[in-house]
Amino acid sequence: MIPGHEIVGTLIDVGEHVKNFRSGDRVGVPWLGYTDGSCNYCRSGRENLCNHALFTGYTIDGGYAEYTVADYRYCFHIPEGYSDAKAAPLMCAGLIGYRSYRMSMAEQDIKRLGIFGFGAAAHIITQLAVYMRKKVYAFTRPGDIVAQNFARRLGAVWAGDSTDRPPEELDAAIVFAPIGSLVPAALA
Numbered sequence: 001m002i003p004g005h006e007i008v009g010t011l012i013d014v015g016e017h018v019k020n021f022r023s024g025d026r027v028g029v030p031w032l033g034y035t036d037g038s039c040n041y042c043r044s045g046r047e048n049l050c051n052h053a054l055f056t057g058y059t060i061d062g063g064y065a066e067y068t069v070a071d072y073r074y075c076f077h078i079p080e081g082y083s084d085a086k087a088a089p090l091m092c093a094g095l096i097g098y099r100s101y102r103m104s105m106a107e108q109d110i111k112r113l114g115i116f117g118f119g120a121a122a123h124i125i126t127q128l129a130v131y132m133r134k135k136v137y138a139f140t141r142p143g144d145i146v147a148q149n150f151a152r153r154l155g156a157v158w159a160g161d162s163t164d165r166p167p168e169e170l171d172a173a174i175v176f177a178p179i180g181s182l183v184p185a186a187l188a
């Protein structure tokens with residue numbers, strides 16, 4: 001198995017049924033590389049939960065190679081102006097972060113957004129949220145001063161321990177950390 005779950009590359013050939021990509025196109029191959037398209041999750045727009053999903057660099061060969069093969073239905077055109085290094089993280093952390101961000105903004109007038117767990121997805125989506133004039137409150141592992149400083153540098157108005165209460169009530173929260181006890185904390 002070849003690792004590498006956020007691929008940016010140039011197409012050298014496409015299958016005969018592929019209409020939306022041509023050889024020479026610059027594309028991104030994301031972490032979620034295949035789903036069955038037929039289960040309840042897939043048919044309700046939640047393909048990220050598909051039980052038959054395949055993942056780039058984990059159950060499909062990934063990007064640490066000169067060549068790879070990808071399912072065009074999961075690939076993205078990469079606009080000019082993004083370097084490979086800047087585009088690649090969008091293929092996992094960016095996608096997951098943006099999906100969560102979009103869902104957190106489902107209601108009107110969401111201004112104060114809490115983000116629990118300040119890793120790759122949070123660091124991308126904080127920049128987007130700040131650009132969209134949201135106030136970001138970053139919650140990290142207790143005592144993780146480095147991550148808290150990083151969050152403030154990216155524009156978070158507040159950063160603290162996940163066990164702390166924020167100075168203001170939040171309108172919405174995203175939990176990126178895979179820690180169940182943060183769910184009731186975020187809801188509170």
Ligand SMILES: [Zn+2]
Pocket residue numbers: 035036037038039040041042043047049050051052
């Ligand atoms: Zn499915």
